[in-house]
Amino acid sequence: MPDQNLLEMKGIEIQFPGVKALDKVDFSMKKGEIHALLGENGAGKSTLIKCLTGVHHMDAGTILFDGKEIHPTSPQDAFSMGISTVYQEINLCPNLTVAENIFVGRQPMRRGVINWKEINRRAQELMARFHMDIDVTRPLNNYSTAIQQMVSIARAVDIDAKILILDEPTSSLDDNEVKLLFDVMNELKAEGMGIIFITHFLDQVFAVSDRLTILRNGTLVGTFDIHDITKLKLVTWMIGKDMDVIFNLKRATVDADAPEMLKTENLGAPGQIQNVNLSVKKGELVGFAGLLGSGRTETAELIFGAVPATEGTEVINGKQVSIKKPLDAIGAKLAFCPEDRKRDGIIGDLSIRENIALALQAKRGFMHPISLQEQNEMAEKYIKMLSIATPDAEKKIGELSGGNQQKVILARWMATQPDLLILDEPTRGIDVGAKAEIQRLMLEMCNDGVSVIFISSELDEIIRCSNRIIVMRDGKKVGEVNGEDCTQQTILSIIAEGTQEGASA
Amino acid sequence: MKKKQFNISNIMQSKITWAVVAELLILLVCFIIRPDFFSIKYQPATGMLYGSLIDILNRSAEITIIAMGMTLVIALAGTDLSVGSLVALSGALALKFLRWDVLIYNTPGDYTVKPFILVILVPLAVCILMGLFNGFMISRIGMQPIIATLILMVCGRGIAQIVTNGKQFTTLYSPFRVIGQGSLFFLPMPIIITIVVVAAVSLFVRKTAFGTMVESVGINPSASRLSGIDSRKIIMIVFALTAFLSGIAGLITASRVMSNDSNNFGINFEMDAILAVVIGGTNMAGGKFSLAGTVVGSIIIRTIITFVYYFGIVSEATMAFKALIIIVVIVLQSEPVRARMAKMGKKKVKGGVQHA
Numbered sequence: 027m028p029d030q031n032l033l034e035m036k037g038i039e040i041q042f043p044g045v046k047a048l049d050k051v052d053f054s055m056k057k058g059e060i061h062a063l064l065g066e067n068g069a070g071k072s073t074l075i076k077c078l079t080g081v082h083h084m085d086a087g088t089i090l091f092d093g094k095e096i097h098p099t100s101p102q103d104a105f106s107m108g109i110s111t112v113y114q115e116i117n118l119c120p121n122l123t124v125a126e127n128i129f130v131g132r133q134p135m136r137r138g139v140i141n142w143k144e145i146n147r148r149a150q151e152l153m154a155r156f157h158m159d160i161d162v163t164r165p166l167n168n169y170s171t172a173i174q175q176m177v178s179i180a181r182a183v184d185i186d187a188k189i190l191i192l193d194e195p196t197s198s199l200d201d202n203e204v205k206l207l208f209d210v211m212n213e214l215k216a217e218g219m220g221i222i223f224i225t226h227f228l229d230q231v232f233a234v235s236d237r238l239t240i241l242r243n244g245t246l247v248g249t250f251d252i253h254d255i256t257k258l259k260l261v262t263w264m265i266g267k268d269m270d271v272i273f274n275l276k277r278a279t280v281d282a283d284a285p286e287m288l289k290t291e292n293l294g295a296p297g298q299i300q301n302v303n304l305s306v307k308k309g310e311l312v313g314f315a316g317l318l319g320s321g322r323t324e325t326a327e328l329i330f331g332a333v334p335a336t337e338g339t340e341v342i343n344g345k346q347v348s349i350k351k352p353l354d355a356i357g358a359k360l361a362f363c364p365e366d367r368k369r370d371g372i373i374g375d376l377s378i379r380e381n382i383a384l385a386l387q388a389k390r391g392f393m394h395p396i397s398l399q400e401q402n403e404m405a406e407k408y409i410k411m412l413s414i415a416t417p418d419a420e421k422k423i424g425e426l427s428g429g430n431q432q433k434v435i436l437a438r439w440m441a442t443q444p445d446l447l448i449l450d451e452p453t454r455g456i457d458v459g460a461k462a463e464i465q466r467l468m469l470e471m472c473n474d475g476v477s478v479i480f481i482s483s484e485l486d487e488i489i490r491c492s493n494r495i496i497v498m499r500d501g502k503k504v505g506e507v508n509g510e511d512c513t514q515q516t517i518l519s520i521i522a523e524g525t526q527e528g529a530s531a
Numbered sequence: 532m533k534k535k536q537f538n539i540s541n542i543m544q545s546k547i548t549w550a551v552v553a554e555l556l557i558l559l560v561c562f563i564i565r566p567d568f569f570s571i572k573y574q575p576a577t578g579m580l581y582g583s584l585i586d587i588l589n590r591s592a593e594i595t596i597i598a599m600g601m602t603l604v605i606a607l608a609g610t611d612l613s614v615g616s617l618v619a620l621s622g623a624l625a626l627k628f629l630r631w632d633v634l635i636y637n638t639p640g641d642y643t644v645k646p647f648i649l650v651i652l653v654p655l656a657v658c659i660l661m662g663l664f665n666g667f668m669i670s671r672i673g674m675q676p677i678i679a680t681l682i683l684m685v686c687g688r689g690i691a692q693i694v695t696n697g698k699q700f701t702t703l704y705s706p707f708r709v710i711g712q713g714s715l716f717f718l719p720m721p722i723i724i725t726i727v728v729v730a731a732v733s734l735f736v737r738k739t740a741f742g743t744m745v746e747s748v749g750i751n752p753s754a755s756r757l758s759g760i761d762s763r764k765i766i767m768i769v770f771a772l773t774a775f776l777s778g779i780a781g782l783i784t785a786s787r788v789m790s791n792d793s794n795n796f797g798i799n800f801e802m803d804a805i806l807a808v809v810i811g812g813t814n815m816a817g818g819k820f821s822l823a824g825t826v827v828g829s830i831i832i833r834t835i836i837t838f839v840y841y842f843g844i845v846s847e848a849t850m851a852f853k854a855l856i857i858i859v860v861i862v863l864q865s866e867p868v869r870a871r872m873a874k875m876g877k878k879k880v881k882g883g884v885q886h887a
Contacts, residue, residue, distance in 0.1 A: 332757055356759040370754050373747045375818045380743055388759035392740040438758065 032057045032220045038087035047073045051246045060221045062231045065241035066457040079104040079111055110187035112178050120167035125149035127166050128181045152180050156210050172203040191222045197455045208234045226457050261458055278472030280493055284308045287446050287477040293338035299324040299501050306477045313492030314481040315517050321501035322481045326448045330362040331355045356389045361439035365450040371435045374424030379405040381423045381434050386441045408437035429460030448479040485514045547812050547824040553860045554831050579714040591833035592721035593780035598807040599732040600773025602825045605808050607749045608817025609676030614777040616687025618797025621654040621781025623691035626700040626791035639701045655778040662774025666767035691793035701790045711786030721783050733822050749817030810860050
């Protein structure tokens with residue numbers, strides 16, 4: 027029965043306080059199918075998945091799995107039925123070995139003790155199946171994020187899973203690793219496994235999936251065969267608006283005689299990064315391109331004092347400043363949205379209002395509190411301005427979707443009225459609509475005279491927004507190109523060659 | 532500004548609600564067994580009100596005062612084990628300054644050798660220094676709070692012994708007696724001091740942005756630092772404050788018995804203070820805290836002890852009895868139980884709406 031649906035979810039409804047998270051959503055999947063689940067942040071993708079894995083309780087609807095109705099009550103429950111999930115954040119123990127991580131909780135036993143030989147042998151086999159030749163007896167944190175991600179997938183499929191849910195598995199992988207993952211996905215598909223694939227990378231959707239389902243604002247837009255839909259159509263359906271309106275972004279204009287906002291000379295912290303020479307004009311948007319680990323983040327941290335500089339000079343608005351900690355940088359009207367939103371950005375248990383007021387409050391010191399009324403006004407203003415999707419300002423930031431969390435962090439810094447805003451991967455892991463909104467905000471701020479340093483791994487957005495692009499490699503600046511007349515090819519060849527001359531030759 | 536909606540489900544889910552319910556239940560049991568448990572009488576001789584309820588508040592003063600600081604420490608995801616030793620040290624210093632002459636004159640009298648202001652200020656100042664030491668070890672050296680404060684927990688009593696050459700002093704100085712045994716507005720002085728401390732700490736943390744910053748550092752230190760919060764300063768202030776409050780508790784304890792006892796003052800105070808905070812609904816993992824909850828927690832602990840004494844339960848059983856009630860309170864507050872209660876509350880609300 028190849029046509030019988032492996033999974034069928036019908037009329038799913040979930041009510042959260044104040045919002046209907048899912049409204050009569052249908053979802054079905056065949057055996058041996060890769061099915062992409064798409065939608066903006068807050069569209070209800072994760073809610074639907076959590077419904078299937080028993081995290082959320084459905085208010086209405088049925089789930090048929092292999093023809094039988096199921097009521098998963100917890101992730102463990104769903105797991106034992108054969109529904110495995112791999113989350114975006116890696117949920118493994120970094121100090122255990124690879125093999126231990128794969129078998130933790132279900133170690134093969136022999137005469138009442140754990141059979142280590144068996145564990146290591148089976149782990150090695152499993153990883154080999156993923157074309158990974160690694161030492162499974164070494165601790166997990168010895169390996170890169172990509173390998174850790176593979177380990178968590180290996181763990182998920184080793185149990186006789188019939189459905190594998192991959193929630194944004196590729197956001198921390200590079201191109202080769204993504205390809206590897208796709209090979210594995212195709213192998214699993216050939217074995218008859220159904221894979222639900224959630225991602226923000228539309229190219230990947232077209233590269234690997236068979237069908238796709240689009241959600242918008244908790245309702246079903248439709249399920250389509252991959253061959254019957256174009257990328258443009260897809261985006262339009264996802265955001266419910268025409269692409270052109272959103273993507274009509276104009277680069278900021280910078281006067282030739284605009285004053286210099288930031289200038290660094292040989293700034294450095296030995297052991298981290300050295301010899302940072304950089305200048306940013308008022309109202310200019312400077313993009314940092316380069317591979318992961320090329321020193322982009324380190325440069326930003328150095329400028330902001332997250333890592334204190336021990337040598338060189340930093341001049342802001344014509345005045346030499348000494349920045350030893352982030353508070354000094356905030357005092358000098360700098361702002362910094364870090365790369366890892368969860369670890370370095372949000373204060374999960376505090377409300378949106380408190381999160382927005384945090385940096386300004388820190389700048390003023392705790393003895394000069396921002397009154398509740400001011401905080402409320404501030405929160406209302408930014409919720410409206412950045413169209414943050416929330417019932418009210420008292421909601422915990424940890425309960426928002428990634429894109430909305432990013433907007434709150436952005437609001438936190440906008441509230442300090444910075445002269446220079448450093449954004450490290452502000453659009454990572456958020457959907458097309460929110461991405462475009464953040465780009466638009468960045469450019470608007472430039473037009474208001476704020477300088478922006480924009481770090482991103484996605485070359486097209488760097489090229490689309492930047493006035494000037496600095497290309498980095500191995501902790502050094504290897505090239506600088508004008509944003510107007512530059513293509514992905516130029517940047518890629520600078521990265522590859524390591525020098526600008528090499529690229530133009 | 533919108534007003535917060537009244538919601539039974541929220542109330543059923545709030546931890547402090549259950550702490551208050553637990554306290555009321557214990558009191559109810561007391562009332563059923565001994566109706567005169569609630570009686571409060573005025574005694575003209577001392578100008579004070581007497582009764583079990585007054586006694587509970589009076590005797591819980593030290594723990595309540597210390598637990599105010601402990602709440603902030605725990606909100607920072609730390610613990611302070613040194614508070615009990617600081618109580619002993621504070622008492623020893625006070626008696627040392629009162630009885631600087633003890634090597635010459637052995638009989639206590641209604642006098643102080645050093646100025647009374649020093650008797651009060653020196654112990655408090657020394658405690659603040661000790662607290663700064665704790666804060667320094669944690670924020671600069673990077674020690675874990677439980678280890679850093681273990682140092683003073685162990686050696687604080689030793690320092691107290693050195694201060695008094697290992698001796699126990701007694702005094703009859705009446706101004707000093709006022710702290711622990713005096714009265715104001717018909718209430719025992721420790722209650723008045725507690726009210727002042729609770730009010731001052733609450734105002735400090737909630738009227739300034741200090742409380743939010745403590746929560747922020749407790750929830751996510753890295754993000755707080757990048758937002759410009761000086762977490763080292765916050766840690767220093769919190770530990771210094773807790774030590775200062777321990778000093779006040781030490782003066783009260785010493786004044787109650789007009790003596791010092793470095794081996795027995797403040798024994799287990801750190802545990803009772805942590806317990807008060809936890810019963811009050813603040814999570815040991817740090818983050819959001821509730822000072823009001825802590826006050827209730829501290830009162831619950833004392834109510835249990837009073838209950839045990841009052842009904843003549845053998846004193847050996849006190850600890851076991853205390854543990855029993857605390858288990859009940861903590862279970863009532865636990866996530867699964869509260870979630871279930873909240874569900875019941877929700878259903879009731881829904882029903883009510885339908886009828887209306």
